[in-house]
Amino acid sequence: MEITSPTFKANAREALDDTTLQKALGFVKVGFVDRRAKAAARLPEFEALRDQAKAIKDHTLANLDLYLERFEEKVTAAGGTVHWCRDGAEARTTILDICRRLEARTVTKGKSMIAEEIALNDFLEEQGIEPVETDLGEYIIQLRHEPPSHIIAPAVHLVKEQVSDAFRAAHTHLPADRNLDEAPTLLAEARTILRRKFLAADVGITGANFLIAETGSTVIVTNEGNGDLTQTLPRAHIVLASLEKVVPTLEDASTILRVLARSATGQEFSVYTTFSTGPRRAEDLDGPEEFHVVLLDNGRSAMLGTEFQDMLRCIRCGACLNHCPVYGAVGGHAYGWVYPGPMGAVLTPSLVGIDKTGHLPNASSFCGRCEAVCPMRIPLPKMMRHWREREFERHMTPAAARTALGFWAWVAARPRLYGVMANLGARALRIWARGRGALVRVPLAGGWTAERDLPVPEGQSFQAQWTRRGGAR
Amino acid sequence: MMESGETGKVKPVVGLFVTCLVDLFRPSVGFAAVKLLEAAGCTVRVPAGQSCCGQPAYNSGARAQARAVARTVLDAFAEVDYLVAPSGSCAGMIRYHYPALFADDPADAARAEALAAKTWELVSFLTDIRDMDLSGARFDGTVTYHDACSGLRELGIEAGPRALLGAVEGLTLTEAADREICCGFGGTFCVKYPDISGRMVADKVEALAATGAGTVLAGDLGCLMNIAGRLRREGRAMEARHIAEVLAGMTDSPAIGRAEGEV
Numbered sequence: 001m002e003i004t005s006p007t008f009k010a011n012a013r014e015a016l017d018d019t020t021l022q023k024a025l026g027f028v029k030v031g032f033v034d035r036r037a038k039a040a041a042r043l044p045e046f047e048a049l050r051d052q053a054k055a056i057k058d059h060t061l062a063n064l065d066l067y068l069e070r071f072e073e074k075v076t077a078a079g080g081t082v083h084w085c086r087d088g089a090e091a092r093t094t095i096l097d098i099c100r101r102l103e104a105r106t107v108t109k110g111k112s113m114i115a116e117e118i119a120l121n122d123f124l125e126e127q128g129i130e131p132v133e134t135d136l137g138e139y140i141i142q143l144r145h146e147p148p149s150h151i152i153a154p155a156v157h158l159v160k161e162q163v164s165d166a167f168r169a170a171h172t173h174l175p176a177d178r179n180l181d182e183a184p185t186l187l188a189e190a191r192t193i194l195r196r197k198f199l200a201a202d203v204g205i206t207g208a209n210f211l212i213a214e215t216g217s218t219v220i221v222t223n224e225g226n227g228d229l230t231q232t233l234p235r236a237h238i239v240l241a242s243l244e245k246v247v248p249t250l251e252d253a254s255t256i257l258r259v260l261a262r263s264a265t266g267q268e269f270s271v272y273t274t275f276s277t278g279p280r281r282a283e284d285l286d287g288p289e290e291f292h293v294v295l296l297d298n299g300r301s302a303m304l305g306t307e308f309q310d311m312l313r314c315i316r317c318g319a320c321l322n323h324c325p326v327y328g329a330v331g332g333h334a335y336g337w338v339y340p341g342p343m344g345a346v347l348t349p350s351l352v353g354i355d356k357t358g359h360l361p362n363a364s365s366f367c368g369r370c371e372a373v374c375p376m377r378i379p380l381p382k383m384m385r386h387w388r389e390r391e392f393e394r395h396m397t398p399a400a401a402r403t404a405l406g407f408w409a410w411v412a413a414r415p416r417l418y419g420v421m422a423n424l425g426a427r428a429l430r431i432w433a434r435g436r437g438a439l440v441r442v443p444l445a446g447g448w449t450a451e452r453d454l455p456v457p458e459g460q461s462f463q464a465q466w467t468r469r470g471g472a473r
Numbered sequence: 474m475m476e477s478g479e480t481g482k483v484k485p486v487v488g489l490f491v492t493c494l495v496d497l498f499r500p501s502v503g504f505a506a507v508k509l510l511e512a513a514g515c516t517v518r519v520p521a522g523q524s525c526c527g528q529p530a531y532n533s534g535a536r537a538q539a540r541a542v543a544r545t546v547l548d549a550f551a552e553v554d555y556l557v558a559p560s561g562s563c564a565g566m567i568r569y570h571y572p573a574l575f576a577d578d579p580a581d582a583a584r585a586e587a588l589a590a591k592t593w594e595l596v597s598f599l600t601d602i603r604d605m606d607l608s609g610a611r612f613d614g615t616v617t618y619h620d621a622c623s624g625l626r627e628l629g630i631e632a633g634p635r636a637l638l639g640a641v642e643g644l645t646l647t648e649a650a651d652r653e654i655c656c657g658f659g660g661t662f663c664v665k666y667p668d669i670s671g672r673m674v675a676d677k678v679e680a681l682a683a684t685g686a687g688t689v690l691a692g693d694l695g696c697l698m699n700i701a702g703r704l705r706r707e708g709r710a711m712e713a714r715h716i717a718e719v720l721a722g723m724t725d726s727p728a729i730g731r732a733e734g735e736v
């Protein structure tokens with residue numbers, strides 16, 4: 001997908017002025033947050049489970065090669081195939097080869113952020129294969145030809161009327177005067193359309209929430225059941241997963257599942273948790289003839305052993321987005337690539353480079369709410385700061401900001417000089433204010449005064465007054 | 474370093490880290506902090522050679538510059554029993570981030586660890602270390618309290634300020650909605666991304682004003698200047714003060730961003 005992160009500021013301005021978007025974002029800020037808080041409060045061991053979940057992933061990442069190879073052995077033993085893919089191009093080619101061999105014309109898809117990451121839909125369309133998104137939110141944004149704005153609620157930036165419009169524009173064979181004013185009628189229509197697609201599909205592609213090394217199983221969690229139909233009905237099931245999804249055992253997956261849905265939607269468990277191990281066996285009544293796992297690296301192995309390794313613990317619950325005041329103000333599209341919010345601010349620079357994504361780790365007030373709710377205890381602000389350090393080292397910080405910061409730090413490291421200058425500054429502001437308590441405009445402080453008045457210093461600095469009064473030093 | 478007071482009790486020596494914002498914009502908060510610390514049985518010094526904790530550089534990714542500024546704090550506060558700051562943000566920087574900042578600096582790593590261990594935010598120092606009895610304080614009015622992010626999430630300051638405010642006679646505390654949400658200050662964030670910060674502070678003052686309280690209190694001047702500046706920009710009557718001013722009974726001077734006679 002085309003990256004628009006370099007114009008983050010303009011994207012954000014546009015989002016702030018979009019009243020429909022602002023209305024839609026209201027749910028993220030209230031609904032998701034309340035539900036997570038209640039779900040966490042209902043489970044006394046929730047905090048202990050977070051520690052366990054973190055420990056499982058840390059252990060796995062420290063032994064990633066071992067668990068991935070074991071996973072492959074088990075998939076092979078169950079009759080499936082693991083395809084190791086270094087980047088998006090390799091993954092796309094692998095999927096295309098499978099589709100071509102099976103002469104696939106229609107591919108159904110469960111929700112997969114990795115598919116977004118490698119822009120799979122556009123690629124399949126170019127090759128004459130019709131990809132059909134079967135998650136309702138994904139289906140809606142596919143009709144609208146736009147990327148998801150949230151990692152678990154892809155269409156959360158839309159209000160109901162926009163969905164009705166998209167359906168009317170796409171489903172032209174249905175009566176024009178049908179009722180699309182309520183969620184149930186929208187849902188019924190989507191279900192009718194998608195049922196035919198499920199039956200027509202030659203290949204089903206899903207993502208994976210977990211890959212289990214001890215059994216070679218893949219796991220998806222959904223609320224609509226679309227994933228099950230996607231992977232069970234077609235001749236081949238392709239699981240598209242990035243390599244950090246692996247966990248050692250079923251028990252480990254169960255532990256992390258206990259924090260996943262609670263953190264994501266506030267559910268105790270998602271409606272469907274589906275385990276897939278290999279293709280259909282002789283005694284099975286249904287299931288795919290072929291089972292493929294496309295295992296994608298795409299920059300992740302390069303994060304191992306760096307200050308960004310902890311990011312690979314992420315289980316894509318979306319809690320950091322839901323609790324982020326910046327995400328809540330501008331929504332997901334402003335971030336300009338697949339992964340928005342705090343997790344995106346750390347992951348996107350790792351995957352596509354800091355050159356185009358420099359704004360993302362800077363557009364945070366470091367309020368720390370993301371880290372406070374992250375079920376995997378990922379220190380997101382700390383890692384955003386690490387990106388800022390890399391940017392500063394590489395002179396990517398804007399020149400004016402860099403100069404100002406350098407000058408300020410030089411003075412602040414010389415407290416006596418700093419004291420003199422602080423008092424000169426205070427006096428200048430007081431003179432400029434002519435008795436007012438705050439200023440509406442101040443030279444060189446446009447960023448501040450654009451949105452709020454600048455309070456004027458009360459008088460001489462505290463330290464000057466303290467010295468004058470003979471206070472103890 | 475402990476000094477004996479008139480009653481014979483050992484008094485801890487507190488070095489007040491006044492913070493750059495209080496030093497420059499609101500010295501009265503510094504004097505309120507001194508009054509509270511002395512009332513809590515401490516000997517207060519204001520070590521010379523302090524400017525800023527270095528957080529603006531640290532959060533801008535300028536580690537070397539941050540260390541240069543932070544070393545002035547390590548030097549100035551080496552001798553006192555405690556470093557106390559009227560800010561959760563600066564106290565959090567010293568307590569939580571200095572060890573990380575100096576972790577790969579063999580010369581100063583131990584000094585940073587030692588300073589971190591004796592650093593406290595003002596209100597939590599009064600409640601958690603000094604178990605302060607605030608009887609006699611008075612403030613007539615309804616207030617709401619804004620939890621600044623660093624204090625709340627890095628230092629866990631939440632019950633302490635409310636307990637002390639509960640002991641102030643004449644004061645009614647009314648809680649705002651979304652009280653754990655950032656006001657949009659975020660240090661340099663507010664000038665780097667003014668549009669987003671502006672939306673955040675607009676939402677914040679809306680929630681604060683909805684309480685009907687006459688005054689918003691907080692423990693961090695950065696947030697307070699942001700909130701006070703926005704309240705004034707929107708022409709709202711609500712005033713903003715540092716919690717230390719109320720606890721110390723020093724509320725005769727105009728509120729933040731207001732001059733004598735201005736409403």
